[in-house]
Amino acid sequence: EVQLLESGGGLVQPGGSLRLSCVASGLTFKSAMSWVRQAPGKGLEWVSLINPSGDSTYYADSVKGRFTISRDNSKNTVYLLMNSLRAEDTALYYCARLQGGFDIWGQGTMVTVSS
């Protein structure tokens, strides 16, 4: 079964850090991978993307300098390290494969930034 499984979300205080993980199974991992978030009741927002080899990364202006995307192809896993978290980072974070469009999505992991 083709699947992306995110983990690592939770409740964190403003200024804190979290690392999200996304494990791929049943699909080719030799694709660009992305993180997309959705605040409660709001629309989709692209966050970051990493190319297949991991040597090129891209970020939304809203997270640049605070978030870092990386991948371990030997583990079929992509990560999102989130530092200096703000209340506006509260969202459901999806992992998605980019192949044409974002063609495969996980079910998301919730991140809540609150004191």
Place this chain on the structure above:
Amino acid sequence: QSALTQPPSASGSPGQSVIISCTGTSNDVGGYNYVSWYQQHPGKAPKLMIYEVTKRPSGVSDRFSGSKSGNTASLTVSGLQAEDEADYYCSSYAGRSWVFGGGTKLTVL
């Protein structure tokens, strides 16, 4: 990295066709043929419906089609069915970044 502009809502009766627009700029929609459309039902992950402006992934009904003219892309849903009621989002490559539209809630009357 400004969001693409979509109408907040759209509606149609079963069997009818509805068109959802997605307006950007020459830096995103107008500059690249990398527009995609996503369907999202409540509580579910988004599903890719159209990619590269007009292409349909395997398994997506041919009632869904995409087009683009200038800085505006469009999703047409033909032969509306009850299960088409969902939120729809467009997305475009924008040169080292991607951008989504604000979403359109499609109601089947």
